Amino acid sequence: MARIEHLEALTKAFSVEGHGVDEKSLISILGKWEAEEGTAFRKGTPDFFTEDERQFEKWNDHQIRLLKHQFMRFKNAVVLWAMHPWERDARLAREALKKGPEAYGVLVEIGCSRSSQELLGARRAYHSLFDYSIEEDVASHVHGPERKLLVALLSAYRYEGSKVTDEAAKSEAETLSIAIKNGHSKPIIEDGEVMRVLSTRSKPHLHAIYKHYKEISGNNLDEDIEDLRLKETVQCLCIPQTYFSKVLDAALKLDVDKNTKKALTRVVVTRADIDMKEIKHEYHELYGVSLSQKIEDTANGNYKDFLLTLIARGGYN
Structure with a gap:
């Protein structure tokens, strides 16, 4: 490979705009380059290096921090995948609480997309790992009206049978409609009936409410x-495959913050053996491209390969 091609390939491999560093390319090129190629690379990439007053090119500290995050994506994905699902959810919840409001969607995700047994297991794991209940930590860390919602969702133990009382579902759809119309006088998140419906009703019942509300x-x-x-x-x-498709699409954009990007690892790892086939189908319907192709175009290196391996477990590209 010519020197200019080396430099272009290195710049691409080091790129922090995507998801993950292309480790294979780095190993191949860095293992062969000569000293003058290193100098040329440093001088030719002002985004990565700045010339010090002592006449040498030094790494941009911000770029180093970004690259550390990129190198860690593969490691983090492997660690999460190997973890017991209960521990994984407990640690994800703890991390979300530490990060603050911008990460509270992870708590919603855990509370709403897990089965009753899975959620109970996550609560047990949280207690074992951190010596507090997840409900206690949410109540003490989260402030404002969303606290009541999050505690209720994470405390839920929903009926998981198929029985649905259609009249009750229709009545509760009307209750939600009224609450939304009156949102200007009473925020819907503070409406007790809305909280009751969303935090206690079974998912088949909620699907019926969703249908009746549209009517x-x-x-x-x-x-x-x-x-x-x-x-x-x-x-x-009510529409988890749509929800997860939107989270994945946001995470796969190049110009988003690191917390949004981390959702790619979280969703692929946690849904790979649950409903990834349905998520991939919905993603293709929404965005006109397969999820695997989007990851192929956006992610890099071993991280990309691992993600593609996981999403392939569910069939359908």
Whole structure:
């Protein structure tokens, strides 16, 4: 490979705009380059290096921090995949609480997309790992009206049978419709009946409510809810494949923050053996490209290969 091609390949491999570093290319090129190629690379990549007053090119500290995150993506994905699902959810919840409001969607995700037994297991693991209940930590860390919602979702033990009382579902759809219309006088997230429905009803029952709401209002329930946390809750409970497809698409954009990017690892690892086939189908329907192709185009190196391996477990590209 010519020197200029080396430099171009290195710049691409080191790129922090994507997801993960292309480790294979780095090993191949760095293992062969000569001293003058290193000098040329440092001088030719001002985004990575700046010339010090002592006449040498030094790494940009910000770029070093970004690259550390990129190198760790593969490691983090492997660690999460090997973890017991209960421990994984407990640690994800703990991390979300430490990060603050911008990460509280992870708590909604855990509370809404896990089965009753899985959620109970996560609560047991949280207690074992951190010597507090997850409900206690949420109540003490989260402030504002969303606290009540998050505690309720993470405390839920929903009925998981198929029985649905259609009249009750229709009545509760009307209750939600009224609460949304009156949102200007009473925020919907503070409505006790709305909280009761979303935190206690079975998922088949909620699907029926979702259907009846569309019949009543002409819109989908999540479309009429402006509160972000409630919108996430409704989507994750009633249309989870759409919810996860949107989270994945946001994570696969090149210009998003690192917390948003981390959702790619989280969703692929936690849904690989659950409903990845359905998520991939929905992703293709929404965005006109297969999820595997999007990852192929966006991610790099061993991290990309591992993600593609996991999503292939569910069949359908």
